[in-house]
Amino acid sequence: MMSQITLTILETSDVHGNIFPVNYGTNEIQPLGLGKAAAIIKKFRSRNDHVLTIDNGDIIQGTPLTYHYVKYRSSEPNPMIEVLNHLQYDAAVIGNHEFNYGLPIMQGAAEQSSFPWLSANILDKSTGRPYFGTPYIIKEFGSGLKAAVLGVTTHYIPNWENPEHIPDLDFADAFETAKNWVNHIREKENPDVLIVSYHGGFENDPQSGKPTESHTSENQGYRMCTEIEGIDVLLTGHQHRQLAGTINNVLILQPGFNGEYVGKADITFENSQGRWHIVEKKSELLPAGYEEEDEEVLQLVKKYETSTQEWLDQPIGFIEGDMTIKDPLQARMVEHPLVEFINNVQMDALGVQISNTALFNNSAKGLPSTVTMRDIVSNYVYPNTLTAIEISGKDMKEALERSASYFLVGENGEVIVNPAFSVPKPQHYNYDMWEGIEYRINISNEIGKRIEGLQYNGKPVEMNEKYEVVMNNYRAGGGGEYPMFKNRPITKSSQIDMAEMLANYFLKHKTVKAAVNHNWKVVK
Template sequence: MTADSIQTTYRFQLLATSDVHGQIVPYDYATKERRRDSLAALAPMIRREREASPELLLLDNGDALQGTPLAHFAARRSCGGTHPIIAAMNELGYDAAVFGNHEFNYGRELLEKAVRESEFPWLSAGIVDRATDEPAFGKPYIIKRINNGTIKIAVLGVTTHYIPNWENPEHIEGLRFQDALETVKHWAAHIREEEKPDLLVVAYHGGFERSLADGTAAERLTGENQAYAMCEAAKEAGIDVIITGHQHRLIADEVLGVTVLQPGFGGETIGKVTVDFEHENGRWTIREKKAELLTPNEWETDEQVTAVVDEAERQTQVWLDEPIGTVEGDMSVREGTIASRMADHPFISFVHRAQMEASGAELSVAAHLAEQPLGFGAQVTMRDVLANFRFPNTLTVLRLSGRDIRDALERTADYFRLDESGEPQVNPAYLEPKPQHYNYDMWAGIEYVLDIRQPVGYRVATVTRNGKPVTDDDSFEVVMNNYRASGGGDYEMFRGRPVVREMMIEQAELFADYFRRYRSVRAECSHSWKVVYE
């Protein structure tokens, strides 16, 4: 063999999905309209990319098993056989997947079944068994050899350790979530020393806590997102690529010399990393690397992917369209994002009534969980319920003081800002890096006024119960979803407060049962609170 015949360059490609949230088919479950985004829409691109680059690596970066009625039906009603989302991923030949926080929403039994059914490993270095301190679900990383085994690729999987702040404790019993940043540092050093890879990829189900442009804080630095800190540690740790998720952002960039990706959510894009290797001085080195986002063609879908979920989809559609009750009056939400949160509304009033009846609590906290809430029309189906209640939250009753309530109202009032003309608008912090309208709460059982002309922290004008002022020392039983009860959304005043009782039925099922029990529900509200700005 002559020197000229020795291969001196090699191009490697990696594809990554993240936050698909059960969107396997290009279908909007609320409107029944076709949509472009879905795993089935990404699949033709995946197949073409793999045909062009047979040694391509395909990863999923978490939050695959929750988010659509299909995912809910598969978890709660069972479609029989392999979980449909896993079946779709198996069909596409994923090389590995990382646990997202929403993977735990339906409990350990369903998750472990999904892992067993997967024809690929699930990775998370930082989720360990409390008893042994060993990785709870098997491999923290995988090694792939390419180019006839001469090039070694390592992929380390890690998950945001903030999960215990949101998740039902029963769903994560026996698990410990180690700090994701420290986990990456530890395992990257181990991989570099033991495996000596030519490329080290971190697949992190978490996002960026700082601006990619200048490193300034983009959110409260709670530890939920640590990708920028990982980029800062990358040179010492030897990390070349970081795939991110969780925030549902579209990112293809370089940060402090690290190639970074985040491919949105629901199958809107797939992330692609191209790495050009060069062989010199007896070893392979990285000559160039590039990140990009690939967008699916508007009407192209993969029939093989849709076929493996076809029966589960059929069963889901039948279940979604079963009538469960009717509404007397108007419970639809026609107002925009701001208007639907400025004063009491019949839809939110219904949520409060159902929550208080189920829990026996004196007060209730609720939020619009859909970015564009729909409410209910004259006839209500399970499709309508799930369109409004996207997350499998349960209810928790906390004992709160009057001081806690006032602090919580001040936190929720931060949702608003006034523009130059004095009109209300949404605080940009609730829009970027991802929409968080679900962190604006509305209350029942008390009367209150939020004056958003006042500085943040001084916006609660009045708080009364039955016309009597609520004092700091007053005590109430308050029902809310388990995410909020754990302090989710930076409601620190709820964290650690006494838990009076828990209702383990999911909110969607609870509201559906309410309609089944009463058949007809009147649209009404008490007009007990408002937001003023003029």
């Protein structure tokens, strides 16, 4: 028997439907996607018999490719699963975005997979057992090396997901579940290495240990490293960060998002008295952008890409005026026609007088004079549906104050984005702009006391009065730290996702006028 071996763990996470190296909004080539990551994976598989390849979640949703598949080709094999099967993945962990298209799509993906989907803490309500079957896998190699991989998922999913997409599921605490299963695996399986693949991130800075989240349990990776004995490697994701290192002698990885990196962990073992013992652990991030795309992978799903591109280029309507975005910060400080348009579509769809929405990211370019589906999906990037809820004036004021904390005044008096909305992960989607009410955000005031002149129909908003507001399902569930919306009475809802709703609005009205009514503004 050889005296020393190295196990290589390859991790992808938060690929979000990216196979081809392209930005679907512009069709420009980008250094990302599973096509490029595949070249790295195949290279290491050809060199080493001891390789584990794991996807850490959020893979089946996120691009027009996956959207088009779900809407128009869902009777065929899922293109993301075809690629993972081809690359001989050993396991995948269920991420929060796996449920965005509904449970049947997720279940279909799992049934088509030649590998198991892991999540020990997503439970069947009726039995209390892991809903997707196996919570962990054991892989034994010809050398006798025995590796265990446990999968867990952030239990915060009910705060974001449409309840109709997760009707039969319970989400147990990820930390407690991991702790229990790690103990079980150590005792029952006695592996040489125990890997936890967690679709979640870190609530504390990995280097300093300082808390970076104070009031949620969305991410628990730091606690897992410091409070659970028996974890050798913690694979993470969800936060879209690029991390490689060690916390409390636990090797950690987080390989960014969109397939820009492959996380690589090398675990070296020596054999002593017939047993493998870890003698060295190293982790690094491998940039996929430097690789040539793997042609086998691209050819495998080319038919899906071709039909997606044809669909994206279909003209569906026209803009009268200017609805393009030149400065995303300015578009959040002074009412922009794109934001007003989205709010108007939401109010029209559910027959509600008040609405809120966000400009999701800084790459949104707005809508040109001739609008295609490509323009719609590059500006409205999430498969959200709409929910109208009944809230109090107090809820409204608190929500507006939460949004108003997006801004800070810089050292030279300039307006800047509060780092809480950009570090460690950009969260521009958590700043909402409202229609149907009037208000000012005075950023000279301290956070929590910034909303002035709040009115509805020309009268001050009463704190104890009830108001009906339409918003996306993520926000209506309290997502983005809006607890004042959670568990409020639902008055209306729609199961048509917003990209389709915006497209339908153009198909009905043909031409949309770019306009604003100046019902809110940011002042200092």
